[in-house]
Amino acid sequence: MSKVEVYLLSGFLGSGKTTLLKRLLEDEKKQNRKVAVMMNELGKISIDSNEVSEGIPLKELLDGCICCTISDKLEAQLQGLLMVEKPEVIYIETTGAAHPVEVLDAVLSPLFANQLEVRGIISVVDGSRWLHRRELSPQIQQLLLEQVRHADMLLLNKADMLSESEQAKLTMEIQSINPHAMTILTSFSKVSMNQVRNLSSRKKSDKVRSHVQVDLNLSTFVYQFQKPIDQAEFEDFLRTLPDSIYRIKGYVKFEHFKYPYLFQFSYGMPLYMKEEMNLPLNMVFIGENISWEEIERQLQKLEK
Numbered sequence: 001m002s003k004v005e006v007y008l009l010s011g012f013l014g015s016g017k018t019t020l021l022k023r024l025l026e027d028e029k030k031q032n033r034k035v036a037v038m039m040n041e042l043g044k045i046s047i048d049s050n051e052v053s054e055g056i057p058l059k060e061l062l063d064g065c066i067c068c069t070i071s072d073k074l075e076a077q078l079q080g081l082l083m084v085e086k087p088e089v090i091y092i093e094t095t096g097a098a099h100p101v102e103v104l105d106a107v108l109s110p111l112f113a114n115q116l117e118v119r120g121i122i123s124v125v126d127g128s129r130w131l132h133r134r135e136l137s138p139q140i141q142q143l144l145l146e147q148v149r150h151a152d153m154l155l156l157n158k159a160d161m162l163s164e165s166e167q168a169k170l171t172m173e174i175q176s177i178n179p180h181a182m183t184i185l186t187s188f189s190k191v192s193m194n195q196v197r198n199l200s201s202r203k204k205s206d207k208v209r210s211h212v213q214v215d216l217n218l219s220t221f222v223y224q225f226q227k228p229i230d231q232a233e234f235e236d237f238l239r240t241l242p243d244s245i246y247r248i249k250g251y252v253k254f255e256h257f258k259y260p261y262l263f264q265f266s267y268g269m270p271l272y273m274k275e276e277m278n279l280p281l282n283m284v285f286i287g288e289n290i291s292w293e294e295i296e297r298q299l300q301k302l303e304k
C-alpha cells in the first residue's frame with residue numbers, strides 16, 4: 001500500500017499560509033489527486049475554511065492549538081480521514097503559534113504513522129515581520145526562529161513589500177539560520193506544486209547518494225516491532241540515543257507481558273503506560289540530524 005503524502009504548512013500568524021494552501025489546492029485539482037486538508041485556528045470561528053473549495057474533505061480543529069489541547073482530537077480526525085476519504089495527499093495548515101516539533105508529534109500517532117509519509121515542513125515567513133522581529137516579544141522571536149530552523153522549504157513571503165536590499169538581507173539571514181532548506185522569495189506565496197514535490201524528491205535522492213544517510217533538519221522515522229523485546233535492553237538502547245531525538249512514542253511489548261505499553265519519551269524522559277489490549281507495535285521517532293538507518297539497526301538488534 002502506498003503511503004499518504006503529508007505536508008505541514010507552518011509560519012507565523014498572517015504570513016501567508018492560507019494563500020499558499022489555496023495555490024497548492026488549485027494545482028492539485030489540475031493533477032486530479034485526491035487531497036484532504038486539515039487546518040486549525042485559534043478561536044472559535046474558522047474563516048479560512050471558506051477558502052477551500054467544495055469537494056475537498058476538510059477537517060477543522062477549532063478551540064485550540066494543534067499541538068497542545070487537541071492532539072487527541074487531531075488523532076481521531078486524521079484516522080477518520082484516512083479510513084473514509086483515503087486521500088493521496090494531506091495538507092495540514094498549522095496555527096501560526098505552533099512549534100514544528102509539537103505539530104509533528106501531534107500528527108504522527110503510532111496507530112497509523114506507518115500509513116503516512118511526512119514529505120516536509122513548508123514554513124512561510126512574513127518578510128517585513130522577520131526584519132522587524134526585534135520589536136516582538138522574546139517568545140515570539142524564538143518561535144519564528146524555530147519555524148525557520150526546522151523547515152524543509154522556506155517561502156520568504158510578502159517580497160512585494162520589501163526593497164531589493166531588504167530582500168537580500170532577509171535571504172541572507174534566513175539562509176544562514178537554515179542552509180539546508182530550499183528558500184524562495186515569494187509574493188502571495190507564489191510557488192507551484194512541482195516545486196513542493198521536487199523538495200521531497202530532493203530529500204529522497206540524497207538518501208540514495210550516501211550510504212549512511214543523516215537526515216538534516218527535523219525528520220521522522222517509524223519502526224514496527226515484530227515481537228516482544230527485553231525491557232532492560234530497550235532501556236540501554238534509550239541511554240545511548242543522541243540528544244537530538246526530541247520525541248519517541250509508540251507501543252512496545254516486553255517479554256512475558258500480555259499487552260503492550262504506550263511508551264513516551266520527551267527530551268530524555270521516558271514514560272510507560274500499560275495498555276489493556278493489543279495494539280500495532282509502531283514506534284514513532286522525531287529528531288534532528290539523525291541517521292535513522294543506525295537507529296533501525298539497533299532496534300532490529302533488540303528483536304534478535
Ligand SMILES: Nc1nc2c(ncn2[C@@H]2O[C@H](COP(=O)(O)OP(=O)(O)OP(=O)(O)O)[C@@H](O)[C@H]2O)c(=O)[nH]1
Binds near residue numbers: 013018019
Ligand atoms: N502584500 C502582500 N500581502 C500578502 C502576501 N501574502 C499574503 N498576503 C495577505 O496577508 C494576509 C494574510 O494571509 P493569509 O494567507 O491568510 O495568512 P495566514 O498565514 O494563513 O494567516 P493566519 O491564518 O492568520 O495564520 C491576507 O490578507 C493576504 O492577502 C504577499 O506576498 N504580499
